[in-house]
Amino acid sequence: MPGDRPRVVIIGGGFGGLYAARALKRAPVDVTVIDRTNHHLFQPLLYQVATATLAPTDITAPIRWLLRKQRNTTVVLAEVQGIDVDTRAVTCDDGTTFPYDFLIVATGSRHSYFGNAEWEKSAPGLKSIDDAIVIRHRFLLALERAEKATDPDERRRLLTFVIVGGGPTGAELAGMLPQITRHGLPDEFRTADTRQARVILLEGGPRVLPTFKESLSAKAHAELEELGVEVRTNAIVTQIERGAVWLGEECIESETIFWAAGNESSTLGSFLGAPLDRAGRVKVQPDLSVPGHPEVFVVGDLAEMYTDGARVPGVATAAIQSGAHAARNITRVIERRLPAPFRYRNKGDLATIGRHRAIAQLPGLDMWGTPAWVFWLFLHIMYLAGFRNRVSVLVQWAIAYFTYQRGARLITGRNR
């Protein structure tokens, strides 16, 4: 690259892409970050937008604002449609092309319906801000329709909420709903008794939050039930249609079904000519590069990564660490050093369940109940990207905590 600085293109402005860009702040490269949205999303709090506790703008920040002080970095709003690893260029939906010397792909995953794509209509999933707004609308509209319903069966269906999938997203969504229907809303409705609302969490495996150790998983199960969630394990969903979830012969009637059961990777992985696993993740080398293309790195949820023989989990900290690591490897290559293998440092696992309830599995320390919840609160406020959001989230959490009110109960658009 005589004369010019190496061009690094980063696809995706989530945790992986953002932290990759930040790690290149002082590197002698020109960085271009491409994302199909204008914002970085603080995904761990997405379920709070879906349940009308936080506003969409509270957990998002413009990517170009987050990277504004990094003069070697340009942010582009565009959707990548193809990657040509031979000519080293990325092409976008608006016809633009970005040649690169190094590429970092950090486009993450979408929820997966395991071959039942038609279930999405009846059971939306939760990955983006648009998803969260859809779920918020469905939840609020079910209550509005229950208030108008004259048939008791219809009202029962409208006041039954089913969440499929007992991982962190499912448990967080499920734990939040009874707090709202039991405490926040009853005095606003005249016909529907929102205290009668049922929240059912269906987990296909033998326990909820299966990535945690069994004792914490059991604590979370008990905490969910204390909050009023009906938790059902070994519950294999065989069919979802409008108004009903089927578990083999058994039918649960519900007008509001949310999907939190599985992920599949972004389709961009298929352009890299690398082997993919069953979920579409790219099998990367130990240094996070693609076999045969030492200049192309894949990080975050889109990568199948290993540390000490164990698969690195698809969590925010893994995306952050791998994004920064790929960036550092690029710097090493430019300095004519060898790229280093990636090692995931497990800082612990954390899931919140609801008011005063969470579980945390840290190195040498297990927590549950109020201590875990306070720890969760502290950590999330610390990590929230952008000063404004942090203050606004704090204010809204404080009000929601003391009043049980959900401030962001807005239905927009004409999709009633």
Add this chain to the structure above:
Amino acid sequence: MPGDRPRVVIIGGGFGGLYAARALKRAPVDVTVIDRTNHHLFQPLLYQVATATLAPTDITAPIRWLLRKQRNTTVVLAEVQGIDVDTRAVTCDDGTTFPYDFLIVATGSRHSYFGNAEWEKSAPGLKSIDDAIVIRHRFLLALERAEKATDPDERRRLLTFVIVGGGPTGAELAGMLPQITRHGLPDEFRTADTRQARVILLEGGPRVLPTFKESLSAKAHAELEELGVEVRTNAIVTQIERGAVWLGEECIESETIFWAAGNESSTLGSFLGAPLDRAGRVKVQPDLSVPGHPEVFVVGDLAEMYTDGARVPGVATAAIQSGAHAARNITRVIERRLPAPFRYRNKGDLATIGRHRAIAQLPGLDMWGTPAWVFWLFLHIMYLAGFRNRVSVLVQWAIAYFTYQRGARLITGRNR
């Protein structure tokens, strides 16, 4: 009405409808409030959502939350499709029917294109939260596209913002934009120089903010120019198309055009069998009832009302006062007293223009500049419906004031 309490149906949960419902809190009636959205909108701050300063949830509150303590009141989410004044019933899009003994129609107005409905595509107006989100998207996307543009002419078109209409909404929108493009954004963009952005305010009449006295109107004109707005009066728009506004032979090239030039009333007025004015407003009796139907009242923007021979303006305070007055007249009729004529008490007119700039015309007092702006701030924080919103708005205004940052810069949906 033997045995039963009179049924009052209120259509619309804006200022008119909300304050009508509140005035019936202790009345011996059953109240039903019907709105096609789930939220009351604090319309005077809508331009702040359109300019990404506040979040949509900051200036909205669920109608049923606002009326939750009023046990005689039921809130229904539905769109009214017809009113039968003979059988005394309101019918909704979901097939439900609400019979009434008294009716208050408070459905307000939409923006009007004076017979050029096709202009709406290129020049959206600002009345609802959905409108504000559309305008926010257009504004933010123009900047994103300017950053990507390679043709200098295209970039110039993308950095030219035209606002048609010099009333309060137009002046507020126009005054806000240069603050953002000149101070908030420049360090985020690498190719586009947002400081070069032009903001043009077109007013068809001889002066901006024509409802104010001439001296204040002139002050507002000067303040807008100080902020960097190109103000053009006697500028009659003859054609709007994608990328261009025409003033007779003159063409202003712009990719982002906003409409703030006129209103027309909700179409529900036509069901009342009453005479309408040119803008579709219902010509009501002095007591706000419809001629021949003493049980039907029209309030707010949908009513043509007079006080001392002067037309009552279409402002929030007039909607609040007339809504409450119609409610009190219903109580009087139930108590077998005569309904009282409505008198609008003009508490003054207020328009904000931008940072430290506003004009206020109060009885016996004119204000402009910083004092008027502080007064405006104080009043709007006082009036904001709902505690949560007030705190959140304060926090966000404080941050926007000190940092020039706009926190709500979120583009949602796929409408890039």
